[in-house]
Amino acid sequence: MTLAGDAGRTKRRGGSGPAIPAPSAQNLLRWYDRERRDLPWRVAPGGRPDPYRVWLSEIMLQQTRVETVARYYERFLARFPTIETLAAARLDSVLKLWAGLGYYARARNLYACACEVVLRHDGRFPDTEEALRELPGIGPYTAAAIAAIAFGRKATPVDGNIERVIARLFAIETPLPAAKPELRRLAERLVPDERAGDFAQAMMDLGATICTPKRPDCALCPWNEVCIARARGEAEELPRRTPKSEGALRRGAAFVVVREDGAVLVRRRPREGLLGGMTEIPGTDWSADFDLRNASRAANRLIPFVSAIEWRRRPGSVRHVFTHFPLELTVFVASAPKETEAPREMRFVKRERLDGEALPTLMRKVVAHALPEDHQT
DNA sequence: CACGCGTGGCT
DNA sequence: TAGCCAAGCGT
Structure with a gap:
């Protein structure tokens, strides 16, 4: 004993x-x-x-x-x-x-x-x-x-x-x-x-x-007779995890410029950090206190050849959840003449070439939201 | 100290 | 199927 x-x-x-x-x-x-x-x-x-x-x-x-x-x-x-x-x-x-x-x-x-x-x-x-x-x-x-x-x-x-073995062995809740x-x-x-x-x-x-995360094979476990979680039939539920806090919602705007030939204006994100080095649709910073009223000013600064009056806001927004924060992007669309040249640090990519870009899911959502007609079948 | 790192396995 | 996610370490 x-x-x-x-x-x-x-x-x-x-x-x-x-x-x-x-x-x-x-x-x-x-x-x-x-x-x-x-x-x-x-x-x-x-x-x-x-x-x-x-x-x-x-x-x-x-x-x-x-x-x-x-x-x-x-x-x-x-x-x-x-x-x-x-x-x-x-x-x-x-x-x-x-x-x-x-x-x-x-x-x-x-x-x-x-x-x-x-x-x-x-x-x-x-x-x-x-x-x-x-x-x-x-x-x-x-x-x-x-x-x-x-x-x-x-x-x-x-x-x-x-951690998993111990949590189950002692049924740590x-x-x-x-x-x-x-x-x-x-x-x-x-x-x-x-x-x-x-x-x-x-x-x-x-x-x-x-003692695997899913479907542990308790029948083969050398400790099955001393495992409290197993005795309670809750081995698979342990260890529990606190759902990690989502982080504060951040907002921003993305500006989709479509040239007459169908090409879309993109740029490369900074090499370091979130989505580092990936291709993106130009847009504002993402912040908790983003104010949509500043969007047109930002658009003007980023893409001067499109005058404010030409931007059309798409109804709704694009939502995306990163590991540590949810993001909500408002999408604006503008057309540009065929001969338009991209601003510094940006380039036009043909619509059909976009698939070959290092375009993160978020940005694919933005494009789809901006150009829904492309996605109708 | 919250975040990002790379890949492959899982659903 | 493609999106989700593990889970040590350094910054």
Whole structure:
């Protein structure tokens, strides 16, 4: 029998139903020893992992699926087998091997980190979370993962998989991200004194293969008998999330100039930031306090050859939801003579060529709203 | 510190 | 089908 005070786990839930024993790390480790996936960066059981390889795999695995990383990891390792070879390379050749993997800041940080480890740490990774955390591209999760997996330290990396497993195991109803500290505390209590690295990997494997976001395969789970969410039949509902606040509505105006030959006036957005480098219909800034009465002045400034009287406001508006704010654009349309030349930094694109442009969905909506006749079938 | 980064898997 | 979205890190 588990002792009282063990996470309150032996209390009867809601005054009814059987007590559920606390989950044990050993149980999960037994499953891991049996079902462990053979991944390129994993060493044979009992083997001593190379911190360089652990680090490389952890960086590649940030935001990236195991199957994808596997295709890149070995090729990368063949070209840069040690941290010295990596640090001696040119950034360009590192980026070349990273091409297609995405999140290229990771590759830049990877290279910077290799240089720093070689120059300032004598080519050896520091073996504490705190020191690892100082290196470029290594945040709280990765520092804990390397400390545990490469150095056998009792650290607790917490990624999205582990948050999900813990939330279900203990039926944490608090929504994310508020639940993060609580989930971390619960995860820390499960970590065994020995094999913390295997335990972390086992948790992530469990989250990736069995305790999946949708339709978890509880029948195969080594912890199914100790999982409170499973007992309550609500595993799939957890973890809950607070719907992220939409952000304040922003408004603006877009000005669609259609030349007699059907070409539409566009420009390129600044290279950085939202929709960076994409093509757009010229328009005002988007702001919470946008005032439609300023629209004609803005149009005049942007596109001087169209006089105010020629702009026709389209009824209604175009709505679009970005990750962090909803946007409502009022659309104005004007015609321009065939020989009209585009203002500075703008150009005319033939209507049928618009599909080949880097035109974001929002801007496609704007065009469709401005020229509805194009879309009738 | 809220935001954006790249890609592929999911519905 | 194409739009949605993951979920570590740096800024």
